[in-house]
Amino acid sequence: MQNNQPLAExxxxxxxxxxxxxxSDMSEGTVDSVIPPRNLHILSNVRHFIVENVREARRFIxxxxxxxxxxxxxxxxxxxxxxxxxxxxxxxxxRQGLPVGLLSDAGCPAVADPGAxxxxxxxxxxxxxxxxxxxxxILLGLMASGFNGQGFTFHGYLxxxxxxRVAAIRALEDSSSRHDMTHIFIETPYRNNRLLRTxxxxxxxxxxxxxxxxxxxxxDESVISQTVSRWKTNIxxxxxxxRPAVFLIYAGHFRAARxxxxxxxxxxxxx
Numbered sequence: 001m002q003n004n005q006p007l008a009e010x011x012x013x014x015x016x017x018x019x020x021x022x023x024s025d026m027s028e029g030t031v032d033s034v035i036p037p038r039n040l041h042i043l044s045n046v047r048h049f050i051v052e053n054v055r056e057a058r059r060f061i062x063x064x065x066x067x068x069x070x071x072x073x074x075x076x077x078x079x080x081x082x083x084x085x086x087x088x089x090x091x092x093x094x095r096q097g098l099p100v101g102l103l104s105d106a107g108c109p110a111v112a113d114p115g116a117x118x119x120x121x122x123x124x125x126x127x128x129x130x131x132x133x134x135x136x137x138i139l140l141g142l143m144a145s146g147f148n149g150q151g152f153t154f155h156g157y158l159x160x161x162x163x164x165r166v167a168a169i170r171a172l173e174d175s176s177s178r179h180d181m182t183h184i185f186i187e188t189p190y191r192n193n194r195l196l197r198t199x200x201x202x203x204x205x206x207x208x209x210x211x212x213x214x215x216x217x218x219x220d221e222s223v224i225s226q227t228v229s230r231w232k233t234n235i236x237x238x239x240x241x242x243r244p245a246v247f248l249i250y251a252g253h254f255r256a257a258r259x260x261x262x263x264x265x266x267x268x269x270x271x
Contacts, residue, residue, distance in 0.1 A: 015045045015099040016130075019091070019122045021109040022046075022101045023134020024060040026244065027217035031064050034135045034216050040064055042132065046101040048093040050076045050118050056105045078114050088121055095127070106244065108136045112156055112186060138184055141212035141246035144223040145182070148252055152182035158195070169202050173251050176207070180252035187247065192240035195247065196231070203249065205229040213245040 020042050025031050043064055051057035054075045061070055076090045094100045102109040102118060108131075110116040122129050138154050155172070159165045172183040187195045192213075199209055210225040220243075231238075 015042060016128065017094055017097045017099055018128035018130045019094055019119065020046060020099055020101045021115070021119070021129065021131040022103050023108045023132060023136075024057075024103055024106055025063065026106045026135050026137060026215055027220075028063065030216050030218065033218075035064060036133050039132050039134065042099070043101065044068070046099050047072065048074050048090075048098060049101045049103055050078050050087075050090050050115065051103040052079050052105045052114060053077065057103045060103065078118060080114065082114070084117055087118060090118065091122060091125075091127065094122070095125075106137075108134055111136060111138065112154070135216050137186075137212070137215050137244070137246045140215045141210065141223065141248055142182060142184060144212060145210035145225050145248045145250070147182040147208065147210060147225070147248055147250035148180055149182070151180055152184060155183060155185045157187065158185055162198075165198060166202050169199060169249075172249060173203050173207055176249060177251035182248055182250045182252075184246060184248050187245070189240075189242050189244055192243065192245050193238070196238065196240060197235065199247070199249065200228050200231045200235065203228045204251065205232075207249060207251040210248040210250075211240060211245055212248070213240055213243045215244070215246070 022039060022043055023035070025034050043061065049057060054077050057075060058070060061068060061073075076087070078087065078090075091100060102115045104110075104113045104115060107113075110119045119129055142149055142152060158168050175181055176183055192211075196209070196211065203209070205228050207228050208225055209228060209231055210223065212223040214220040214222060225248075226234075
């Protein structure tokens with residue numbers, strides 16, 4: 001389906017009734033490169049949406065389906081200001097046999113996103129839930145980091161209190177070292193520089209930090225993985241504030257280095 005087709009004039013009965021978890025793009029101008037055609041077909045046939053922010057949801061739909069008339073769509077807003085005791089009825093269209101779409105502001109719904117609450121309600125009632133393929137900053141950052149992708153944890157936001165934050169950072173480093181784990185977290189974009197400086201001030205010099213910023217952006221995307229000591233030498237030339245970013249730390253590099261050396265020796269023996 002071309003992404004310039006209008007929204008279907010039907011009520012959505014052509015789709016299997018389900019709660020569709022519809023990923024959105026993370027950078028404007030990238031719909032064609034990150035959103036599969038199937039998603040656009042589903043998006044064009046859903047009339048009822050649960051979204052993190054109505055304005056952002058409308059903007060995404062306009063980018064995905066530029067010729068769409070979205071005046072007939074119905075939106076419910078689910079975010080930190082929502083009374084969670086009064087949201088179950090948002091799934092009434094699905095209970096009546098119509099598809100419902102769940103949209104995040106950026107990336108995949110229900111991952112680092114309040115939409116997980118409505119998915120939980122649907123699952124408890126055995127309503128059909130369909131996750132759709134799309135961009136995830138967490139997975140894209142992990143893929144590009146070079147860190148352990150077989151053992152990792154996403155922590156959302158670290159504590160705001162500075163003392164608690166430092167304690168959490170050191171605990172994650174210890175966990176990474178002992179269990180060969182990658183730890184992933186995010187920050188409010190205007191505090192990214194502060195978080196990076198806190199990381200390099202409290203982690204060991206040989207621990208590795210990855211900052212993956214502006215993921216999927218055609219020109220501004222940046223993924224840098226290096227040791228704390230290297231970050232310290234470059235920190236004055238680094239500016240991540242007001243850029244969407246994912247942070248990863250990995251202190252299991254000695255084990256990874258031994259694995260890499262073992263693989264190289266195995267290749268030599270085969271040769």
